[in-house]
Amino acid sequence: MIAPPVRLAPQQRRTLVWPVVGLILLGICALITVGLASSEIGAVGVVIGVVLALLPVAPVVAAFLWIDRFEPEPPRLLLGAFLWGAGLSALVAVVINSSAIIAAELLLGRGQGDVVGAVISAPLVEEFVKGAFVVGLLLIRRREFDGIVDGVVYAGITAAGFAFTENIIYFGRAFAEADGAVGPAVLATFVLRGVLSPFAHPLFTAMIGIGVGIASQARSRVVGTLAVLGGYVLAVVLHALWNSSTQLGAGFFGVYVLIMLPLFAGMIGLVVWQRRREADVLARQMPGFAAAGWIAPSEVPLLSSLAGRRRWRTAVHRRAGAPAARAVEDYQHAVTELAFLRARAERGALPPRADWHAELLDSVVRTRLAAVNAPGVQGPAGPAPGPGGQPPQQWPGAPHGPGAPGGAHRPPGP
Numbered sequence: 001m002i003a004p005p006v007r008l009a010p011q012q013r014r015t016l017v018w019p020v021v022g023l024i025l026l027g028i029c030a031l032i033t034v035g036l037a038s039s040e041i042g043a044v045g046v047v048i049g050v051v052l053a054l055l056p057v058a059p060v061v062a063a064f065l066w067i068d069r070f071e072p073e074p075p076r077l078l079l080g081a082f083l084w085g086a087g088l089s090a091l092v093a094v095v096i097n098s099s100a101i102i103a104a105e106l107l108l109g110r111g112q113g114d115v116v117g118a119v120i121s122a123p124l125v126e127e128f129v130k131g132a133f134v135v136g137l138l139l140i141r142r143r144e145f146d147g148i149v150d151g152v153v154y155a156g157i158t159a160a161g162f163a164f165t166e167n168i169i170y171f172g173r174a175f176a177e178a179d180g181a182v183g184p185a186v187l188a189t190f191v192l193r194g195v196l197s198p199f200a201h202p203l204f205t206a207m208i209g210i211g212v213g214i215a216s217q218a219r220s221r222v223v224g225t226l227a228v229l230g231g232y233v234l235a236v237v238l239h240a241l242w243n244s245s246t247q248l249g250a251g252f253f254g255v256y257v258l259i260m261l262p263l264f265a266g267m268i269g270l271v272v273w274q275r276r277r278e279a280d281v282l283a284r285q286m287p288g289f290a291a292a293g294w295i296a297p298s299e300v301p302l303l304s305s306l307a308g309r310r311r312w313r314t315a316v317h318r319r320a321g322a323p324a325a326r327a328v329e330d331y332q333h334a335v336t337e338l339a340f341l342r343a344r345a346e347r348g349a350l351p352p353r354a355d356w357h358a359e360l361l362d363s364v365v366r367t368r369l370a371a372v373n374a375p376g377v378q379g380p381a382g383p384a385p386g387p388g389g390q391p392p393q394q395w396p397g398a399p400h401g402p403g404a405p406g407g408a409h410r411p412p413g414p
Contacts, residue, residue, distance in 0.1 A: 026083035027083055027087060033087070034046055034168060034169075037094075040173065041173050042176055044180065045175045046172050048182065049169065049175070052167065053194075056167065056194035057160055057164045057167075060156070060160045060198050061082070064157050064202070067152065067156075071278075071336045072333065073150065073154070077137070082157050082164075083161060084130075084158055085159055085161030085164075086165045087161075087165075089126065090162055090165035096121065097121045100113075100117050100121035101114060101116065101117040119240050119244045123239035123243065127205060127208065127232060127235040127239055131155070131205060131209075131231070131232055131235065133158050134158065134209050134212045138212050142350070145213075146278075146337075146340040147213045147217055147277075148210055148217075148271075149278065150216070151206075151209030151210055151211070155206045155207075156209065159201040159202040159204065160201070160202055163193075163200070167193055174189040203238070203260070203264055206267055207231045210231055210270070211228045212228055212231065219348040238263070242255065278340070281340060281343045282303060285343060286300040286304050289335070294361065309332050312328060312332075316371075324371065327371035328371045330370065331368050334364045338357070338363070338364055341356060345357075
């Protein structure tokens, strides 16, 4: 007997359709931008630009995904961030910056357009459009925006998408100006943009991400608004300084060494510090989760650090296979989201919404049951943990006790 097709409710259909429509529109914006550039650099220039632009964007995106390991953001949102930067942001920047250059040439005289475009128009417009995605995400999905790390990740991915499209144009233009030869001009452009400064745009826009991250944790709307505005101003200033330095000859290396590299190192230090604060949040929240019966007491140390989580997944993978390990990972992420939500509500950064808490607690219950019942895991699923319920049994295949190196493992089965 053939099962009848599953019919989605109108709300479910809208939930599925609109994100897809949005991604398609952003992709079309990227194609339009590249199409506009092709009139200047030609089809071959576009191909060369794409190939060369792919080389620096891959490690940049990988770096931000690595930062996002504690509580990975939804892939569709990360893809949306990249396409927002590569599509809409790049298209708006091309249109407005080109118009600004033409206006400056008419009003200020010949030769002034490029200066105005690079030092004034580009920083103001590009950082505004890139930052709009991160700010919009905070406004629309405030519950899931957990702090500075999230802000840096979304800002970095958005800027990486923008830099990808921009690099296509720059590399293709260098190729076209070299009469269709991959020579010194193309190599110099690639070294400048792809080797020395692949993180330039992400670094600028990360200032907005930091401001948005501070706003997500702030109790006062005034403080949050000032943080976002301050991040935007700092992003614009850095962007303008960088663009002006490229016209100063040897002065470029002074800006690069004395300002950009220390700032980049400082951002890395900030992210590392914030990651440690996130680990502290988990360490503080997990005992309460165990006392409430939401997790097992033996899981407290396993959920409180990346190392403990990694050992847990490795043990489950070895004993029950990859599907079970992925299910455990989903459970770990669900617990993290609930812990961050509770921590922000306790600080007063979020309203203590019972429905938000109930939804995330339900996610913890569902992901735990999915992990216990994953193929290859032998052992009783038992009742789902819940408020006031009994602590769940030890995970089959998970490290036993505190999860210290060399500790014994409980074999699968009752």
